[in-house]
Amino acid sequence: MYCVYCGVKLQDGAAECPLCHTPVMHPDRKDGEQRTLYPDRLPAEERHGRALLVWILSLVMVGISMACLFLCLHRYHEVGWSGYVMMSMALAWVWVLLPLLFPRFRPMIFLPIDFACLAGFLLYICAKNGEHWFLSFAFPVTAIMAVLTLLGVAIFRYIRAGRLRLLGLYLMVIGASTMLVEFFAHITFGTKMFDWSLYCVIAFGALGLFLFVATLIPPLHAHLRKTFFF
Amino acid sequence: MKKQWYRLDNAALIFPAIIRKNWNNVFRVSVTLREEVDPEILNRAIAELKPRFPTCFVRLRAGFFWYYLETVGEAPKAREDYAYPLTHMTKKELHTCCVRFLYYGNRIAAEFFHSVTDGTGGMTLLQNLTAVYLELKYGKRIPREGRLVNPKEEPMREETRDCFLRCGAPGTIGRAEDTAYHLSGTPETDGFRHIVTGVLPTGKLLEKAHETGVTVTAYLAAVLAGAVGELQVEKGRIGKRAKPVKITIPVNLRKTFGMGTMRNFTLAVNLGYDPRLGEYTHEEISRLIGHQLAAETIPQRMAGRVTKNVEPQQSMFLRLVPLPIKNIVMSAVYALSGEKKGCLNLSNMGAIEVPEEMAEEIERFEFIIGVQLSYPNNCSVVSFKGKTYVNMIRSIRESELERLVFSRLVELGIPVEIESNAPNNVRQSEE
Numbered sequence: 121m122y123c124v125y126c127g128v129k130l131q132d133g134a135a136e137c138p139l140c141h142t143p144v145m146h147p148d149r150k151d152g153e154q155r156t157l158y159p160d161r162l163p164a165e166e167r168h169g170r171a172l173l174v175w176i177l178s179l180v181m182v183g184i185s186m187a188c189l190f191l192c193l194h195r196y197h198e199v200g201w202s203g204y205v206m207m208s209m210a211l212a213w214v215w216v217l218l219p220l221l222f223p224r225f226r227p228m229i230f231l232p233i234d235f236a237c238l239a240g241f242l243l244y245i246c247a248k249n250g251e252h253w254f255l256s257f258a259f260p261v262t263a264i265m266a267v268l269t270l271l272g273v274a275i276f277r278y279i280r281a282g283r284l285r286l287l288g289l290y291l292m293v294i295g296a297s298t299m300l301v302e303f304f305a306h307i308t309f310g311t312k313m314f315d316w317s318l319y320c321v322i323a324f325g326a327l328g329l330f331l332f333v334a335t336l337i338p339p340l341h342a343h344l345r346k347t348f349f350f
Numbered sequence: 351m352k353k354q355w356y357r358l359d360n361a362a363l364i365f366p367a368i369i370r371k372n373w374n375n376v377f378r379v380s381v382t383l384r385e386e387v388d389p390e391i392l393n394r395a396i397a398e399l400k401p402r403f404p405t406c407f408v409r410l411r412a413g414f415f416w417y418y419l420e421t422v423g424e425a426p427k428a429r430e431d432y433a434y435p436l437t438h439m440t441k442k443e444l445h446t447c448c449v450r451f452l453y454y455g456n457r458i459a460a461e462f463f464h465s466v467t468d469g470t471g472g473m474t475l476l477q478n479l480t481a482v483y484l485e486l487k488y489g490k491r492i493p494r495e496g497r498l499v500n501p502k503e504e505p506m507r508e509e510t511r512d513c514f515l516r517c518g519a520p521g522t523i524g525r526a527e528d529t530a531y532h533l534s535g536t537p538e539t540d541g542f543r544h545i546v547t548g549v550l551p552t553g554k555l556l557e558k559a560h561e562t563g564v565t566v567t568a569y570l571a572a573v574l575a576g577a578v579g580e581l582q583v584e585k586g587r588i589g590k591r592a593k594p595v596k597i598t599i600p601v602n603l604r605k606t607f608g609m610g611t612m613r614n615f616t617l618a619v620n621l622g623y624d625p626r627l628g629e630y631t632h633e634e635i636s637r638l639i640g641h642q643l644a645a646e647t648i649p650q651r652m653a654g655r656v657t658k659n660v661e662p663q664q665s666m667f668l669r670l671v672p673l674p675i676k677n678i679v680m681s682a683v684y685a686l687s688g689e690k691k692g693c694l695n696l697s698n699m700g701a702i703e704v705p706e707e708m709a710e711e712i713e714r715f716e717f718i719i720g721v722q723l724s725y726p727n728n729c730s731v732v733s734f735k736g737k738t739y740v741n742m743i744r745s746i747r748e749s750e751l752e753r754l755v756f757s758r759l760v761e762l763g764i765p766v767e768i769e770s771n772a773p774n775n776v777r778q779s780e781e
Contacts, residue, residue, distance in 0.1 A: 126753060127760040128548070129767040138546050138770030139753035157547075158771040159454050161430060162540075163437040223371050228674045278412050278673055346355050346420070349413060 131157070170220045177217055181209045203248060207241050227273040235266035257308035264297050288331030295324030354404055355411075355420045360514035360660050361614035362465035366410055366417045367680035368688070368723065369441060372541050376720045377469055377730075378435050379476045380459035382713040387453040388487060389428050395483040396451055397425040399475070402501045405510050405612050406466055406475050410444040415673055419466065422447050431459060434543040434771050435743070436720045439463055451479075456713070458483070468614045469699050469717055469730070470602055473497070475612075476715075477704060484711050493705050509612040514660055517607045519653035522661065527620060527691045531582050531593035532725050535746030545718060546752045548740040549767040550759065552701070552733045558764055562633055564640030567698040567731075568621075570740065571597040571643075572636035573762075574729060575622045577754035578693045579635075582625065589626070596622035597639070598692030601647050603656075617655055619646045620692045632762070689724045694751075701733040714739065721745045729755075 121130050121144060123137035136143050188202035214237045219225045239262045246254035271293065275286045298320035306313045358366070365375045400407045407426070408419035426447045431454035439450070439461070448463040458480065462472045474497045481492045482501055494500050538544075559569035579595045587593065600616040609615065621642040623630050630638070645651070662668050668676070702715045717732040718741045726746040732739050742752045756766045 123768070126757040126768075127766075128756050129765065131767075131769045134768075134770075136772075138544075138768055138772050139749055139756055141749070155455055156771075157769055158433050158435070158545075159431055161432050163432055228678075274414070274672065274674070279414050346411075346413065346418065349357065349416065349418070 174217045174220045178213060181213060181217075185209045203244065207244050211237055211241050227277060228270065231270055231273065232266065235262055235269070238262055253308050257304045260304050261301050264300055268294060268297060284331055285335035288328040288333075288335070291324045291328030291331065293328075295321040295328065298324075353421050353423070355418050356405055356408065356510065356613075357512065358417055358419065358465055359512035359611075359613045359615075360656070360663055361468070361616065363416075363663065364680055364684060364688070365463065365465045366412075366444075367677045368684045369444075370723065372438055373721075373723055374439055374444075375464040376436050376439055376461055377464060377472060378459055378461045378716075378718045378720075379469065379472045380457050380716045380718075381476055381480050382457045382716070383480075383484075384456065384711050384713060386456055387458055387483075389453055391486050392428045392451065392453055392458060392483055393425075395479055395486055396428060398482050398486075399479055399501050400425040402478070402499060402503065402505060403475055403509075403612060404505055406449055406462075406471070407447065408449075408466060409447050410463065410465065412673055415669060415671070415676075417465070417673065419448070426451060428453050428458075430454060431457070435459070435545055435718050436461060436543055438541060449475075464614070467612055468600070468602075468616045469697055469719070470604060470616070471612045471614070473699060473702065473715070473717065473732075477702070480712065481704075481708055484708060488711070490707060492708050495705055496703055498705070498708075505612075506610070508610055511611055512613055513603070513607065513609045513611045513615045514656050517603065517609070517653055518657040518660060519650065520657075521654055522658040523651060523654035525658065527596075528594045528624075529690045530596040530620065530622070530693050531578065531587065532690075533578065533581060533693060533727055533751065535726055535744075535748040535750075537726070537746055541745075543721065544744045544747075544749065545771045546742045546744075546749065546756075547716070547769045548742070548752075548756045548759065549769065550738040550740060550764055552736050552738045554764050555738050558762060559636075562636045562640075564636050565643065566738070567599060567696065568640035568643050569636055570698065570729075570731060571599060571621060571639045571696050572632060573755055573758050574694065574696055575635050575639065576630075576632055577751055577758060579623075579625055579630070580754055581750060592625040594622060594624045594626075596620040596692045598695045599643065600695065600697050601652065603652060606647065606649050606652050617652055617659075618692075618695070619643070619655075621646065622693070632758075684723075689722050692725075694725055695719060695722070695728045696731070697729070698731040709735065716741060718743055727751050 121132070121134070122128065123130055123140065123142055123144070125140045125142045126137055128137070128139065130137060130144060134144055185202070185206040188205040189199065192198065192200040192202040215234050218233075219230050239259055242258040242262065243254050246252070246258065272290060275290055279286065298317040299314060302311070302314055302317040305311045368375070404421050405419070407422050409422050411418055411420050426449065428451040431452040439448075443450070444463055448466045450461045452459040452461065458476070460472060460476050460479070467475070477497050478499060478501065481498050484490060485492055492498065555566055555569070559566045562569060564572070575595045575597050578597075582592060582595065598618045598620050600618045603615045603617055604610060619642075621639045623635055623638055671679075697717070697719050699717045704712065712734075714737065715732055715734045716739050717730045719728050719730045721728050721743055727742065727744045729743075730741045742755065744751070756768060759766050
């Protein structure tokens with residue numbers, strides 16, 4: 121059986137030419153006699169039906185923000201406390217709803233955005249109250265938190281093996297970073313230098329060191345090698 | 351059994367970084383037997399073969415700096431085939447096993463994520479799987495010759511090696527090339543892949559290719575390039591507005607450098623013609639591509655290209671960049687330039703040869719490569735028992751390229767038999 125248009129020979133039982141879609145007249149053909157080249161089974165579909173929910177919640181949040189803004193403008197003739205509400209809504213949207221719009225949560229992209237928005241929110245509060253703690257305290261502490269979080273995500277999401285030793289190191293880094301936080305609090309608010317952070321350093325450091333040493337056994341070492349090869 | 355792990359070879363590095371939600375780089379090899387496949391025996395054959403090919407039975411894992419492949423504990427189970435080849439391999443599946451085995455009727459198919467191996471490696475595994483399956487089913491003894499190996503033996507060291515690192519040249523060859531014309535069409539929304547197989551008599555194809563003085567690969571590349579050129583003219587891209595028509599041809603470096611790895615060891619070259627310089631006949635395109643193919647694939651030039659590709663992998667600075675950043679950069683670079691230099695791929699695996707005891711139980715072998723990220727058509731070729739199977743896959747509805755290619759072959763005097771995965775029990779007029 122040949123396609124009258126393309127001149128190619130067709131499969132037995134073909135209903136049409138796969139190339140030009142010319143119907144094939146085949147009076148002898150019996151349905152179901154010929155096995156198809158592939159079965160009918162289709163792969164399970166992956167669905168991402170969260171977009172509608174996100175947009176509905178977004179509208180609700182915009183509605184709440186606008187209502188608060190209208191109330192403040194009507195009552196106090198200024199943005200007033202509605203600014204906090206609007207900024208909180210914006211922060212919540214970025215932190216919670218924005219990732220839902222994407223099929224996969226990519227922490228290395230979303231988390232820096234999240235912390236940047238948090239810093240923006242704190243800057244707004246600082247500026248609105250005419251205070252000066254943002255640059256010397258809020259910004260560096262937010263940056264430390266961002267770095268620690270990204271480090272944690274990098275360790276636990278992208279590294280499959282040797283997590284225990286990394287967890288040990290990570291805990292030691294967290295302990296050390298509390299000293300930095302206390303340092304920034306000291307230069308900004310005049311609090312006592314290295315007071316409570318020493319307890320954190322000792323607790324986190326001891327636990328981290330314990331985990332680190334605990335991994336120094338050959339089978340686990342092989343796992344660590346796999347993860348850190350470069 | 352202790353789990354082994356392997357660094358990705360040079361060609362494999364890009365594939366995990368460019369995975370998309372509905373696309374990644376996979377290919378398929380299949381064998382059609384004379385009798386219906388028994389899934390239980392197939393599973394036994396897969397399990398028996400697993401220790402012999404450790405680099406094939408692996409899953410994709412992420413390190414801090416690079417991805418790597420880790421051997422799987424249990425051999426994957428064969429499952430029933432899908433309505434179309436190369437259904438999307440999700441990341442979850444890749445983290446479980448990067449190869450899947452499928453059966454349907456008389457056919458056994460293996461689909462590979464490209465980081466594991468290339469077409470030759472995949473076909474070697476399939477041939478060995480078929481040999482073990484036939485031995486288990488019929489109790490016959492199949493001599494281990496050609497690509498067939500003893501499944502009880504340990505894998506050879508060279509099979510697991512990244513041979514790209516061993517065949518470099520002191521100098522490099524740059525990658526700068528003109529951007530080629532890109533085909534387009536209406537994408538299938540559900541990810542369906544149309545597959546149209548043209549079955550050609552190998553003898554006739556060889557005769558026609560030799561009449562023109564070129565190889566079968568160059569001859570088929572010329573037919574494809576001619577068809578793409580026609581489509582470009584139909585789209586109104588003529589004269590200065592036209593873009594070069596280039597076919598991407600993967601070259602098997604095992605032959606070039608005499609190495610026998612089971613990892614990736616191919617390198618693609620883009621060959622074709624520039625329609626801005628005038629019109630070309632089929633013979634002219636054939637001769638042009640034939641000369642280009644002969645000139646580009648000499649070991650020295652291949653070694654220069656390999657060195658160029660390996661250079662970034664060996665840079666200490668790049669090696670120390672964390673994987674997520676590498677992924678972002680590689681993905682961006684691939685999106686900008688990775689597929690700009692060719693119109694479509696033509697991957698010719700050549701003639702498959704198996705021992706007589708095995709050949710009598712086999713009807714055909716097939717080889718299908720997936721579509722690329724940015725262009726919707728691809729073509730793969732394999733020959734067995736005097737027939738050449740030209741598989742054209744597409745992710746769009748329009749079958750214009752296939753029509754032009756196969757009707758052109760008929761015009762050139764090569765009889766073509768067409769098969770497709772379109773449901774053949776539904777007539778279009780009844781829809």
